[in-house]
Amino acid sequence: MKKTHFSEWGIESPRYWGMLAVLGAIVAIAGGAVFYMEHNGHWVTGMTNQVVWGIPHVFAIFLIVAASGALNVASIGTAFDKKIYKPLGRLSALLAITLLAGGLAVLVLDLGQPGRLLIAMTHYNFKSIFAWNIYLYMGFMGIVAVYIWFMMDHRMKPYYKPVGVLAFLWRLILTTGTGSIFAFIVARQGYDAAILAPMFVIMSFAYGLAVYILVLMFAFKVDGRDIGYAIQRRLKNLLGVFAAAVFYFTLVYHLTNLYGTENHAYEAFILRDGGIYTLLFWAGWVFVGCLLPIGIVYHPSLGKTRGGLIAAATAVILGGFATMYVIVIGGQAFPMAMFPGKTIVASGFFDGVNGQPMLYSPTLAEFLLGIGGVALVLLLTFIGIRMLRFLPNSLSDEVADPHYTKS
Amino acid sequence: MSREKQQGRREFLKTSAAAAAVTIAPGVMLHTLSADAAPRTEPVTDKVRWGMLIDANKCADGCTECVAACDKENGLDLVDMPEGADPSLWERQRPRWIRQVKLKDNLSGRITNLPMMCQHCEEPPCVDVCPTGASFRRADGIVMVDRHICIGCRYCMMACPYKARSFIHAEVAEKLTHTPRGKGCVESCNFCVQRLDNGESTTACQEACKHQAIVFGDLNDPDSAVSQALKKYPSVQIRADLKLNTGVRYSNI
Structure with missing residues (x-):
């Protein structure tokens, strides 16, 4: 294994600026959508007093969860001393910051009063997991920024590992906090389960790695840099394990629910009768998000190809969005169980009459805001890798694989 | 000069x-x-805990007097549908502090009517989850929203087990001085706090109920009508399993 050299993203200027222009335009359109929604009020969205969190939250939570997961690649190198992952660490940490920035931007811009962000920074209710998360997110950004510095600055080498370990522990707590936003909600049948916190952690492993793989492969491809099979194989196997772990947690979550009669109605809703939620659960969460990528990465021939890895990572991401939709929207669409043993036959405030789910039809503006968040992530990442030395010159087997032998 | x-x-x-x-x-x-309430210059104390008993047997099918009275008292009737809004969607977006619910027992088919609103929990989940502390509980048991520091995140609406809260989805042109409201904040029933703080001791819904289905008063005063009624009739809390010690109780559900 040779010494790794890093360099700025060297693609031709017109191409780089072209990409920035396209992403900037998408961000600007999202800005327009925010202005439209905030100027009019949330009545122009599909969100209601029944489904209070919509598409923006699906995007925001996906990006925030993926952010902590994107750091995993760096953590494996630093905290677990796997040499082959070390050259991958810088991009991993950068993506962690940009994904979090994109997710938080979407979350904050959907607030009823986004102008009151300063209040959220100055008034704290420490019993609120939301308030803790503000600290966890800000702390994460700070720690990972220092982590990047120590990775890049040779003088800081002695402190590089402790910071890496701290960042790893912090990210575990952070995603536990994100999962707890739902796990702590006692009111709703689909939430209020401790397993949601570790499930979010394992989902973050999968989503973050999938985003990392796609960005790495794209950045390398357009810049003519090499990724050898040794790295591809590691990343693909890791993705397979994470997708399988998501599947395992999904299984345990639903089997536990299915055992207790009190959750049967909720399970019937998600697994059988929920329309869009049932479709997204089986086709999106389970098939595209878990089974398909597992199938691809462990396929004897498909798994060895570059296309296979890209397909698997894309599937994990698409499945991830479906998962978030089922959790965030599906959890609200299912009527709250206020009167056990009784059926609500009429209500002046949409209480799930005759067990009917709450309606939600997202509007274009909500999607534009969410997509703008994704564009912001890429925009910041591309600027980052262009300005600073985040990318190794090569990840060919000769450079990256510690067990490489010339054949 | x-x-x-x-x-x-x-x-x-x-x-x-x-x-x-x-x-x-x-x-x-x-x-x-005023006898019970402290003057407005002094903070409210926990000597009083406001609460309610609702007798579902007396609540009449199809009657929405309490809803109309609440709308009028708190200016909810002034919230207009924005131009160009889809009426069926707007119905799900407009604010409601109290609502009529009709239940059918799954076993016996017995029909019950009751009004639902903020249950003014002693341990309110909405207060727990609010990141800024905008959702708060007064010493006298009233759970309400400080609309100066509500950032409109709607986490309280996710957390409320009674679906009691409303988000203001549109600009409000006209509002009452005692119930200011603005686009982008969350609100809910506050037991007509403006009345109580001015020394009155009834809520608009109680006053409007022709069937005397609602008894309101001080739960800490053993002689109050509500305490007497609670002593006399068996009552339940909705979602008692959550142990929130609600200020609103129901009998004959």
């Missing part, structure tokens, strides 16, 4: 002060005379 002009200003201040005294005095008198 000339002497006459100064004189004129002095005269003006004197007259204004006198006029202000005449205008404000009755209000001050009202406050000092």
Whole structure:
């Protein structure tokens, strides 16, 4: 294994600026959508007093969860001393910051009063997991920024590992906090389960790695840099394990629910009768998000190809969005169980009459805001890798694989 | 400045002060005379805990008097549908503090009617989850929203087990002085706090109920009508399993 050299993203200027222009335009359109929604009020969205969190939250939570997961690649190198992952660490940490920035931007811009962000920074209710998360997110950004510095600055080498370990522990707590936003909600049948916190952690492993793989492969491809099979194989196997772990947690979550009669109605809703939620659960969460990528990465021939890895990572991401939709929207669409043993036959405030789910039809503006968040992530990442030395010159087997032998 | 002009200003201040005294005095008198509630300059105390007992047997099918009274008292009837909004979607977006719910028992088919609103929990989940502390519980048991620091995140609406809260989805052109509301904040029933703080002891919904299905009062006072009624009739809390010790209780559900 040779010494790794890093360099700025060297693609031709017109191409780089072209990409920035396209992403900037998408961000600007999202800005327009925010202005439209905030100027009019949330009545122009599909969100209601029944489904209070919509598409923006699906995007925001996906990006925030993926952010902590994107750091995993760096953590494996630093905290677990796997040499082959070390050259991958810088991009991993950068993506962690940009994904979090994109997710938080979407979350904050959907607030009823986004102008009151300063209040959220100055008034704290420490019993609120939301308030803790503000600290966890800000702390994460700070720690990972220092982590990047120590990775890049040779003088800081002695402190590089402790910071890496701290960042790893912090990210575990952070995603536990994100999962707890739902796990702590006692009111709703689909939430209020401790397993949601570790499930979010394992989902973050999968989503973050999938985003990392796609960005790495794209950045390398357009810049003519090499990724050898040794790295591809590691990343693909890791993705397979994470997708399988998501599947395992999904299984345990639903089997536990299915055992207790009190959750049967909720399970019937998600697994059988929920329309869009049932479709997204089986086709999106389970098939595209878990089974398909597992199938691809462990396929004897498909798994060895570059296309296979890209397909698997894309599937994990698409499945991830479906998962978030089922959790965030599906959890609200299912009527709250206020009167056990009784059926609500009429209500002046949409209480799930005759067990009917709450309606939600997202509007274009909500999607534009969410997509703008994704564009912001890429925009910041591309600027980052262009300005600073985040990318190794090569990840060919000769450079990256510690067990490489010339054949 | 000339002497006459100064004189004129002095005269003006004197007259204004006198006029202000005449205008404000009755209000001050009202406050000092009120029996239970503390004057507005003093913080509320936990000597009082406001609460309600609702007798579902008395609540009449199809009657929405309490809803209409709440809408009027709290200016909810002034919230207009924005131009161009889809009426069926707007129905799900407009605010409601109290609503009529009709239940059918799954086993016996028995029909029950009852009004649902904020249950004014002693341990309110909405207060727990609010990141800024905008959702709060007063010492006298009233759970409400400080609309100056509500950032509109709607986490309280996710957390409320009673679906009692509303988000203001549109600009509100007209509002009542005692119930200000603005686009982008969350709100819910506050037991007509403006009445209680002015020394009154009824809520609009209780007053409007022709069937006497609602008894309101001080749960800490053993002689209050609500305490007496709670002693006399068996009652339940909705979602008692959550152990939130609600201020609103129901009998004959």
